Amino acid sequence: MSTTDYKRKQIAGRGIPVTGNDIDTDRIIPARFLKEVTFESMGQHAFEDARKANPEHPFNQPAYQGASVLVVGQNFGCGSSREHAPQALMRWGIRAIVGGSFGEIFFGNSVMLGIPCLTVPQADLEWLQKQIERNPKELVSVDVEKQEVRLGDRVIKASMPDGPRNQLVQGTWDSTAVLLEAGDKIEATAKKLPYVVGF
Amino acid sequence: MARTLLDKVWEAHTVRTLLSGQTQLLIGLHLIHEVTTPQAFQMLKDAKLKVRMPERTFGTLDHIIPTTDQTRPYADPLAEEMAEHMIRNTKEFGLPLFDMATGKQGIVHVIGPELGLTQPGMTIACGDSHTATHGAVGAIAFGIGTTQVRDVLATQCLSMAKPKLRQVRVDGTLAKGVYAKDVILWIINVLGVKGGVGYAYEYAGDVIDRMTMEERLTVCNMSIEGGARFGYVNPDQTTFDYLRGRPYAPQGAAFDKAVTWWKSVATESGAKFDDVARIDGSAIEPVVTWGINPGMSVGVTQRIPTVESASEPERPTYREALAHMGFEAGQPIKGAKIDVAFVGSCTNGRLSDLRAAAEVAKKGKVAKHVRALIVPGSQQVAKAAEAEGLHEIFKAAGFEWRKAGCSMCLGMNADQLVGREMSASSSNRNFIGRQGSPTGRTLLMSPAMVAAAAINGAVADVRDILK
Numbered sequence: 001m002s003t004t005d006y007k008r009k010q011i012a013g014r015g016i017p018v019t020g021n022d023i024d025t026d027r028i029i030p031a032r033f034l035k036e037v038t039f040e041s042m043g044q045h046a047f048e049d050a051r052k053a054n055p056e057h058p059f060n061q062p063a064y065q066g067a068s069v070l071v072v073g074q075n076f077g078c079g080s081s082r083e084h085a086p087q088a089l090m091r092w093g094i095r096a097i098v099g100g101s102f103g104e105i106f107f108g109n110s111v112m113l114g115i116p117c118l119t120v121p122q123a124d125l126e127w128l129q130k131q132i133e134r135n136p137k138e139l140v141s142v143d144v145e146k147q148e149v150r151l152g153d154r155v156i157k158a159s160m161p162d163g164p165r166n167q168l169v170q171g172t173w174d175s176t177a178v179l180l181e182a183g184d185k186i187e188a189t190a191k192k193l194p195y196v197v198g199f
Numbered sequence: 200m201a202r203t204l205l206d207k208v209w210e211a212h213t214v215r216t217l218l219s220g221q222t223q224l225l226i227g228l229h230l231i232h233e234v235t236t237p238q239a240f241q242m243l244k245d246a247k248l249k250v251r252m253p254e255r256t257f258g259t260l261d262h263i264i265p266t267t268d269q270t271r272p273y274a275d276p277l278a279e280e281m282a283e284h285m286i287r288n289t290k291e292f293g294l295p296l297f298d299m300a301t302g303k304q305g306i307v308h309v310i311g312p313e314l315g316l317t318q319p320g321m322t323i324a325c326g327d328s329h330t331a332t333h334g335a336v337g338a339i340a341f342g343i344g345t346t347q348v349r350d351v352l353a354t355q356c357l358s359m360a361k362p363k364l365r366q367v368r369v370d371g372t373l374a375k376g377v378y379a380k381d382v383i384l385w386i387i388n389v390l391g392v393k394g395g396v397g398y399a400y401e402y403a404g405d406v407i408d409r410m411t412m413e414e415r416l417t418v419c420n421m422s423i424e425g426g427a428r429f430g431y432v433n434p435d436q437t438t439f440d441y442l443r444g445r446p447y448a449p450q451g452a453a454f455d456k457a458v459t460w461w462k463s464v465a466t467e468s469g470a471k472f473d474d475v476a477r478i479d480g481s482a483i484e485p486v487v488t489w490g491i492n493p494g495m496s497v498g499v500t501q502r503i504p505t506v507e508s509a510s511e512p513e514r515p516t517y518r519e520a521l522a523h524m525g526f527e528a529g530q531p532i533k534g535a536k537i538d539v540a541f542v543g544s545c546t547n548g549r550l551s552d553l554r555a556a557a558e559v560a561k562k563g564k565v566a567k568h569v570r571a572l573i574v575p576g577s578q579q580v581a582k583a584a585e586a587e588g589l590h591e592i593f594k595a596a597g598f599e600w601r602k603a604g605c606s607m608c609l610g611m612n613a614d615q616l617v618g619r620e621m622s623a624s625s626s627n628r629n630f631i632g633r634q635g636s637p638t639g640r641t642l643l644m645s646p647a648m649v650a651a652a653a654i655n656g657a658v659a660d661v662r663d664i665l666k
């Protein structure tokens with residue numbers, strides 16, 4: 001069994017702002033990459049078309065390489081997402097997302113990967129994005145448990161619905177991990193089945 | 200209290216009840232193919248996990264493989280890469296793979312029952328929505344997504360909510376020229392494509408009882424097209440006779456013991472269902488879809504319905520369907536010109552399907568303007584058909600005889616519609632773009648009806664040919 005710590009109580013890292021509203025999953029990961037056999041290279045393709053169109057895109061800028069807290073606008077991740085969009089962001093290095101609001105499926109898929117998505121008021125969002133642009137080296141700290149985002153000495157009230165937040169805090173967001181908790185009960189159940197043990 | 204097969208199989212496989220209220224369900228048989236598994240294996244590697252019960256997972260290659268030249272590397276580099284990943288992953292995790300060299304390769308839902316892997320009383324999962332097929336032997340079998348494939352590989356379990364159960368009774372006697380495909384298309388027509396959401400279907404009644412196993416496989420296959428995540432038929436003598444002697448079925452004395460257990464999982468008389476639907480089998484005629492979902496169908500002697508005949512919320516879909524298909528409301532479906540004929544898929548790619556199509560193929564030649572493909576569901580089906588000389592009948596009539604695979608069911612290999620081509624197809628989905636061309640058009644029907652359309656160059660009533 002894996003000993004990975006699944007609890008996602010606090011996440012701290014450098015920030016990266018992606019401004020604009022209604023950024024859909026096609027923009028996060030263009031559809032042609034859905035044919036790939038692994039998610040491995042998804043990170044490279046995160047925002048690929050947007051990055052090609054705009055050399056100044058934050059994902060292209062050296063200052064933001066290694067950042068892990070993504071700060072976005074309203075309705076981020078809308079569209080009919082499968083897992084590829086949060087996979088791409090995660091594999092690029094994103095560990096937490098702060099935004100105005102999120103597409104529902106994207107939000108759910110992110111949680112399944114252990115990526116918290118917290119919402120903050122528009123004014124705070126703009127302040128956060130500007131502040132990160134001014135000083136990309138500064139650590140942004142996302143407290144999932146307390147629902148707070150901290151930058152410098154400022155503490156911003158953030159929010160995330162109870163259900164998924166508890167899953168992240170308790171470390172039960174990963175369905176594999178939850179199922180593995182049953183331990184020997186899995187084999188015990190199998191051993192009661194005549195077709196498993198042999199007729 | 201009398202219990203259903205669903206109750207008994209669910210309980211026997213329950214590991215525990217999760218905090219979410221869902222059941223942690225043990226999966227007795229996990230089937231995998233090349234398209235929905237590579238990411239799942241990657242997730243396993245990322246998490247440094249092993250396959251929990253490698254002896255309970257079996258793999259095949261079906262979705263992307265070419266049905267003409269199968270020498271490696273495949274002409275399509277993407278197909279080659281997917282096959283390569285499947286071979287490498289199954290080797291790395293120690294899972295059996297039925298590749299070409301085994302002689303057992305084929306569509307995952309054809310080979311499971313064929314090899315006797317699929318047995319009554321099992322829970323079966325596969326990263327493919329037509330996993331419901333395996334319910335025909337009396338198993339609880341359903342399709343899952345890629346993350347769930349990872350869960351089954353890593354834990355042999357899934358977190359699932361138990362669905363409600365609807366018994367779908369088909370009584371009466373089927374007329375000549377009416378097949379299992381017509382029965383399930385008609386069930387979906389009557390109950391609707393969303394009618395089964397939240398339900399599992401237990402198929403029962405005289406018509407189902409008298410069906411062969413292959414016919415039951417066709418019926419259960421399309422449960423998902425009716426919205427039900429899975430459907431099953433209670434195991435009976437037909438089931439036991441079908442399974443006896445199959446390579447992965449219990450052998451000798453163990454088989455008899457197995458039969459005793461299999462009988463014990465069947466629904467008991469007097470068991471209660473959440474709902475019962477009744478269909479008069481005697482009234483079913485050959486069915487043809489005219490629209491863009493499998494519920495939009497008519498009997499072959501009927502006319503394409505008007506938009507007004509649909510309920511208000513369905514009217515936009517009707518309009519879209521008529522526009523996409525290029526049909527006029529009120530037009531008879533018989534006589535609709537076709538360009539392509541396809542017999543194959545996990546719905547209708549078994550020996551009995553090929554026999555039914557061959558019986559019709561004997562009566563004529565494929566129309567000049569029609570491209571006609573026969574794609575057996577597995578290498579074993581192909582071999583059995585060739586032993587009977589079916590391939591010669593097809594070739595003499597102008598059909599192409601291909602190698603086993605999913606082929607034009609979803610057009611992930613080279614077998615695709617071109618432009619607005621109209622296809623008469625024995626597969627299961629007529630969604631826009633399903634057969635490889637975004638503007639291509641699909642008419643679903645039985646294999647015999649496909650053969651009839653191929654010969655006629657247009658939708659025909661197979662009963663006229665079989666007279």
Ligand code: SF4
Nearest residue numbers: 329544545605608609
């Ligand atoms: S034949 Fe068609 S429906 Fe069946 S498994 Fe292959 S692609 Fe899916």
